Amino acid sequence: MNKLYLWGIIIAVAMLGATYATLGYLKDGLNGDIVNILAIAGAAALVIITIFVVIKYVRQMQVDHATGELADESWDNIGEYKNPVPFGWAIIFLGTIIWGLWYWTIGYPVNSFSQIGQYNEEVKTLNTAFDKKYANIKGDELVNMGESVYLVECVACHGLNADGNEEKDAADLNQRISVKSVKYVINHGLTGKLIGSEMAMPDRNGLFNTATGALITDAEIDSVAQYVANGMKDNKAGAKVFANVCAACHGPDGKGQAYVAPDIASWNQKLIVNVLTYGKVGAIGKMPIMDRLNAKQKEAVAAYVMSLSKGE
Template identity: 45%
Template sequence: MNSNILQDNINQLALLAAVIIVALTVYVAGKYIKQMKTEKSEGVLAEENWDGIGEYKNELPSGWAYTFLGTMIWALWYWTAGYPVNAYSQIGEYNEEVAAHTKQFESKWASADKDTLLAMGEGVFLVQCAPCHGIAGDGMGGKAADLSVWGSAAGVLETIKNGSKGLGYPMGEMPAGLVSGDDAKAIAEYVANGMKGEQPAAFATCAGCHGPDGKGQGGMAPDLTKYGSPAFVADVLERGKKGFIGTMVSFKGRLTPIQEKAVGTYILSLSQGE
């Protein structure tokens, strides 16, 4: 970043405008103060008056007219040839630096091993997630979602019992208690096991939204085949979610893909006791 403010085009424009405004203010104020001392009001009064206060039918002062016209010309130039279309922008420079750093970060950690992802994910989790979900990810007694069961059959059972809302899928929110008992347990085990093995008959209830293969019918509903993987967590992070204590904002653009993978790896480790 440039330390000399005079090398910044925006600062130069601001300083130039400030000088012009001060000069015009001093000139106009001095001119009219002088007139107030030496001249008397004259001319034809308009017919309208307000509580006995009339107004002269004087022509618009040329200085005002030229200033107004100059302001319009300045505005047109400012938004077309000047800033922000054709000039330096501190915000633009910042965004370029962030994009360059993100690209470097993604390249550096593209092949990070699991231990590295766990460490990285824990750091992000403690800053971004723990304030609502708790340091242990247990949701602090029901105040937020219990992440310590995500990726396990217990997590699927919890979703079946309580439903799921706020992810913004076209198929809408999942109501609570669509199945129960042994049927719910069978579905939970099937999904948590990567949807391998014989599909429970009760899964037909889920297939109405998630599709017979559980892949979410092209984005209409969550892809259950991702359950238990960092990609499943990343999908929630990017979509945001309505919870018990408020709305979790989307982290899309706030976290890089590697960071999302790291957070997912760490969260899933909570249910595995790693």
């Protein structure tokens, strides 16, 4: 017997034996279940067919010789056989292309049932009903809704106390901004759409002190970061740096300017909604886009976050 066939038999027996041995570890074996029986039978057939198909073609490569009509062209006296496409294969290939065009135009999924399509339609219907029911809520009701959404969508990162696990996992939402966050933005810049526009905050290499004509220094960054994080008060040195470096975009009071820069003095609804809509990269990491929330839910989360720092 040819060694190749012998090895094929040995491998097939070994794999079938391993399959049989595996069944012995199952609590109830096949348990008379026709599905289990068919699955094992299919696996056994697949093993046998695969091994002997491989053997057939390996054996064919060992003993067969190429025959046929050579093409007129040759390269370095190496000819190429004419291998016309089998007619049946060509028909199947063209048929597959035609079927594919039908599938993506007038066939499934355009004109057929789709679970994804059904889900999207149901979400659209429920969102419409939600918007209609809660369109006019405000005040404490809006804050309460925001707290509910926060506990479902935001608490995993920002924590129950909204402090971001002491700013280890996410930003502390009990304050407008931290010293660490201010310094990160100054050093690295910010491309997020905090006011919904394309305006980008330059990094430190684009920030000049108008009083000295020089780029902002590390000492000035520390000073202005303390000033901004402390609510823009009780820091004369930081206030001076802010006036000479930051006020041109953020305004003398830090309240920001439309289409130019966001409010960095206090929370506002538009800024929080934009962070939820577009995400944000900061000192702690990347805030993901919260596309699961609809417009009213984002507005509610903004109301809740703004309520956390009231009375400070």
